[in-house]
Amino acid sequence: MEKVAEILCEASAEVVEPRFRALTAGEVMEKAPGDLVTVADREAEAIITRRLRELLPVPVVGEEAVAADPALARALHNEPACWLVDPVDGTANFVAGRPDFAVMASLVRDGEAVAAWIWQPMTRTAYAAELGAGAWRNDIRLTRAPAAWRPGSWRGAMKKRLLDRDLLPGLRERASAFGLLTEGRRSAGMEYPLVAGDELDFLLYWRTLPWDHAPGSLLVREAGGVSARLDGSPYRADPPGGEDGLLVACDPQTWEGVRAVLLGLPG
Secondary structure (H helix, E strand, O other): OHHHHHHHHHHHHHHHHHHOOOOOHHHEEEEEOOEEEEHHHHHHHHHHHHHHHHHOOOOEEEHHHHHHOHHHHHHHHHOOEEEEEEEEEOHHHHHHOOOOOEEEEEEEEOOEEEEEEEEEOOOOEEEEEEOOOEEEEOOEEEOOOOOOOOHHHOEEEEOHHHOOOOOHHHHHHHHHHOOEEEOOOOOHHHHHHHHHOOOOOEEEEOOOOHHHHHHHHHHHHHOOOEEEOOOOOEOOOOOOOOOOOEEEEOOHHHHHHHHHHHHOOOO
16 A cells, blocks of 8 residues: 555656646647646656556556546456556646646456555645555545535535536526535546545535545545436446546435435335
8 A cells, every 4th residue: 555655746746747837838738628637747757656566567547548448448348457547636727727636546356346545645645545454644544524414404515517408407406405516626536535635525426537536535435425327326437438426425324315305205
């Protein structure tokens, strides 16, 4: 666990942090319209990929590698184990000079994340989780207390930009029942720790790319929370594909309560 944390921290120090607020125009590109990538993303992924394979020689499914060759994501289904890497989670923030970005990795076995790491360079905070062994912020174990059973006190983030357009009007109306609802921080690596660390009670996502969500989902679950599809099925690190929503909450009762509010189900 400690070695992977070191790899992420070192790659960040070598090629990510020196470019924060120092990117030139030629170092920022688009993979697709509105989807930014920088030389820091690509160089960090190359470093992390090489060092992770030296640690455990299984396939590496990296965000930037999959952007170049989508077939690489099949390893999540076809291989018994693989690494997932998000070299700069929150690239738009990074490009804009905002500090809300993270460097992330997870180890996946048969579609389930069994270990996860999140490094937040600007706060010098490391998060880690191991299946069945707990979640940690630096050297502090995270155990999330359940939220009070009052929707008006629940604090959450709902990523509206990518939500299903047929569901959005109803979701927006019903979400007024919550005490606090934000758009999030445009980085899963910054948002999941807020639930594990008692600053938010729930998150609602629609697009669930595996490198974005495998690390944080394990972190929240090991802290006592839930990460599951809206139909109740547990989150799995599947290749990119159909999106059907992901609800993350600090405890099982809150997950059920938030889902009931959002979908208009009997309370």
